[in-house]
Amino acid sequence: MDKYHIKIEYDGSKFVGWQYQNNGISVQEVLQKAFFKFLKEKVVVNASGRTDAGVHAIEQSAHIELKKKIINKKVFLNSINFYLKKYPVSILSIKKKENTFHARYSAKKRTYKYIILNRNSPSPLNKNRAWFIKKKLDINLIKKALKILKGTHDFSTFQASSCQAKSAIRTLDSATFKKLGETIEITFSSKSFLQQQVRSMVGAIKYVGEKKWTLEQFKNNFKSKRRVNCAPPAPACGLYLKKVKY
Numbered sequence: 494m495d496k497y498h499i500k501i502e503y504d505g506s507k508f509v510g511w512q513y514q515n516n517g518i519s520v521q522e523v524l525q526k527a528f529f530k531f532l533k534e535k536v537v538v539n540a541s542g543r544t545d546a547g548v549h550a551i552e553q554s555a556h557i558e559l560k561k562k563i564i565n566k567k568v569f570l571n572s573i574n575f576y577l578k579k580y581p582v583s584i585l586s587i588k589k590k591e592n593t594f595h596a597r598y599s600a601k602k603r604t605y606k607y608i609i610l611n612r613n614s615p616s617p618l619n620k621n622r623a624w625f626i627k628k629k630l631d632i633n634l635i636k637k638a639l640k641i642l643k644g645t646h647d648f649s650t651f652q653a654s655s656c657q658a659k660s661a662i663r664t665l666d667s668a669t670f671k672k673l674g675e676t677i678e679i680t681f682s683s684k685s686f687l688q689q690q691v692r693s694m695v696g697a698i699k700y701v702g703e704k705k706w707t708l709e710q711f712k713n714n715f716k717s718k719r720r721v722n723c724a725p726p727a728p729a730c731g732l733y734l735k736k737v738k739y
Contacts, residue, residue: 496592497589498554545692549733552736552737607727610675628703635677658687663683663685
């Protein structure tokens with residue numbers, strides 16, 4: 494068996510999430526069926542992490558183990574993507590790795606991007622691809638809130654109740670902000686994230702930007718380590734897994 498690292502792009506709005514489920518089509522299911530159709534062997538696609546329903550990936554990472562060696566990568570990619578053409582998912586690259594490589598456990602840093610469309614009118618072109626917020630957000634307050642999140646903290650306030658992580662302590666390496674016209678991009682990098690952590694942080698930051706919370710309230714709610722003190726999480730449509738670094 495040879496192990497390979499694959500990079501995947503997908504529009505999450507058509508899927509129930511990454512993981513194989515009974516209540517709808519998942520990214521993992523679509524990929525595994527495509528591999529079976531092409532290779533005639535059962536292939537398990539192990540991702541760097543599960544994305545929720547509606548969450549997109551610019552570059553999701555996963556590993557697979559194959560009985561057959563890949564002779565021509567270009568032909569292999571074209572063939573797999575042929576079987577994926579009915580779905581908004583594509584394999585971008587494939588690379589042979591050592592047997593010790595694991596898409597999840599070998600990852601050193603994960604980067605997520607959240608996109609907000611902050612203007613008066615909704616955008617038909619960005620439907621299911623950004624969070625439309627009509628009320629003008631205070632950019633300076635958002636930047637100050639992001640600084641509070643950076644570093645090593647207990648992120649229990651931003652942890653989903655269904656999260657199975659043993660500890661809520663995480664190190665947020667970076668939390669950056671970029672405004673491009675009416676579009677706001679917030680990017681977070683960490684070795685790992687809690688379930689719904691990014692969407693919960695963005696939801697709280699929105700409250701600051703709308704001046705529903707002062708910076709002091711934001712900080713106090715964050716430090717309280719209580720989920721009940723979190724603002725409603727941002728919708729999945731604006732969240733993108735941008736990159737996984739090994």
